[in-house]
Amino acid sequence: MNASAASFIVNLDVPDLAAAEAFYTQAFGLHKGRRLGAGARELLGGPAPLYLLQNDAGGTATEDGDVRDYERHWTPVHLDWVVADIDAALARAVAAGATLERPVRERRWGKIAVLADPFGHGFCLIQFSEAGYDALLE
Numbered sequence: 001m002n003a004s005a006a007s008f009i010v011n012l013d014v015p016d017l018a019a020a021e022a023f024y025t026q027a028f029g030l031h032k033g034r035r036l037g038a039g040a041r042e043l044l045g046g047p048a049p050l051y052l053l054q055n056d057a058g059g060t061a062t063e064d065g066d067v068r069d070y071e072r073h074w075t076p077v078h079l080d081w082v083v084a085d086i087d088a089a090l091a092r093a094v095a096a097g098a099t100l101e102r103p104v105r106e107r108r109w110g111k112i113a114v115l116a117d118p119f120g121h122g123f124c125l126i127q128f129s130e131a132g133y134d135a136l137l138e
Contacts, residue, residue: 010079015068017039040053075121078121078123078124079121081125109128109135111127
């Protein structure tokens with residue numbers, strides 16, 4: 001792989017691989033890619049591959065002894081799903097098992113809703129206006 005290539009993949013720890021696969025395919029229209037052993041599934045159809053990694057709650061997460069916790073948690077890195085129709089995307093995500101934490105709000109650059117997946121990972125749905133983030137330029 002070329003070290004200067006501007007690409008990335010997303011890895012997401014989940015406690016239940018089958019449930020996570022069902023959620024992310026139903027909520028976001030991703031489709032199954034490769035099965036990477038019993039504990040990992042590649043999902044395709046987004047701007048980057050999403051790898052679901054089966055890791056049980058309470059399992060060691062870091063060399064310092066931190067453990068995985070799938071209660072609702074905050075992390076500075078999360079997924080923002082850019083959608084064409086935020087109301088339709090919100091309905092799909094909630095029907096698939098997401099929890100709505102903040103309803104759709106209008107911003108200068110578009111609309112945003114804050115949710116959590118069934119495994120405690122926060123994510124946002126974003127529908128950009130025509131100007132998008134350029135509406136914030138001064």
